[in-house]
Amino acid sequence: MAILSTPASTVRLASQGRPLKEHLFRVALLSSLAVAMIFLAVLLVYVVSQGYHRLDLNLLQNFPSLRTANAETAGVLSGIMGTLWVVALTAIMALPTGVLAAVYLEEYADKSKWYNRLLELNIANLAAVPSIVYGILGLGVISRGFGLGPSVITGAITLSLLVLPIVIIAAREAIKAVPPSIREGSLALGATQWQTIWRQVLPASxxxxxxxxxxxLSRAIGEAAPFLLLGAATLVRFNPDGLNSSFSVLPVQIYNLITNSRPEIQIIGAAAIVVLLAILLLMNSVAIWLRNRYQKRW
Known part of the structure; x- marks a missing residue:
């Protein structure tokens, strides 16, 4: 009885001190969340109040202008189209490459090999590199080294390098979360490793x-620093017409409009911020919808 009473008393004493610590920790977490949400709400209210009367079709259909006389009809069409071009090309280049790299690292790579460990370490480090560093890389190697210049394809390649480590890490975690029993059951029925990955692991992840x-891609669509180094134009009155075309993106145009000294032009920038936030919310909503839809299947 003495042997059993000691653990019971220890558990009882531990349980008596735990609720207060848990309560304080929960209060600290909720306070941090509240501070973040308050700052976000203040920012949204300020931006919407500044630019709500310019949220019209002119903003989406017309090209930008820095003339005060055109402030009521100027828009950000070239920035929206340039953003769509760059992000679409980024998705085409980064997503397949990232998923295939994740499949190799999780399903084929030998963790005991030094080069695989070095590869994983570099991917983790590259995910934390500031975007301005990728802008310098794009300017020095892609734009000037390869002679592509400040074009759509230069911006897309730079953004692909920026988001590729993030895609690899996310895909690896999704593949790792697939239960081993699915793989074992498929292999036990005679499927090859690639058939197991293609028909079982990837659909489940x-x-x-x-x-x-x-x-x-949501992070990529809001980046401005790399494009400022790459020479993306701040005032473009035409849409991109090819991979080698000059371009502008919405964050760069917003930066140009907000830093203007005239209030009429700053209002256009505030309205453009609302448009960019709407695009980001739409993309995040699609991500949540896809996750919920496929989770029900698996």
């Missing part, structure tokens, strides 16, 4: 891969 990929 679609929710995580899709969510991580869309969130990575």
């Amino acid at each position: 679609v929710p995580g891969i899709a969510t991580g990929s869309i969130l990575a």
Whole structure:
């Protein structure tokens, strides 16, 4: 009885001190969340109040202008179209490459090999590199080294390098979350390793891969620093017409409009911020919808 009473008393004493610590920790978490939400709400209210009367079709259909006389009809069409061009090409280049790299690292790579460990370490480090560094890389190597210049394809390649580590990490976590019993059952029925990956593992990991990929593209769509270094034009009155075309993106145009000294032009920038936030919310909503839809299947 003495042997059993000691653990019981220890558990009882531990349980008596735990609720207060848990309560304080929960209060700290909720306070941090509340502070973040308050700042976000203040920012949204300020931006919407500044630019709500310019949220019209002219903003989406017309090209930008820095003339005060055109402030009521100027828009950000070239920035929206340039953003769509760059992000679409980024998705085409980064998503398949990232998913295939994740499949190799999770299903084929030998963890005991030094080069595989070095590869994983570099991917983790590259995910934390600031976007301005990728802008310098794009300017020095892609734009000037390869002679592509400040074009759509230069911006897309730079953004692909930026989001590729994020896509790889998200895809690896999604593949790793697939239960081993699915693989074992498929292999036991005579399927090859590639058939198991293609028909069982990848379909089961679609929710995580899709969510991580869309969130990575959401980060890419809001980047301005790399494009400022790459020479993306701040005032473009035409839409991109090819991979080698000059372009502008919405964050760069917003930066140009907000830093203008005239209030009429700053209002256009505030309205453009609302448009960019709407695009980001739409992409995040699609990610949540895909995750919920495919999770029900699997």
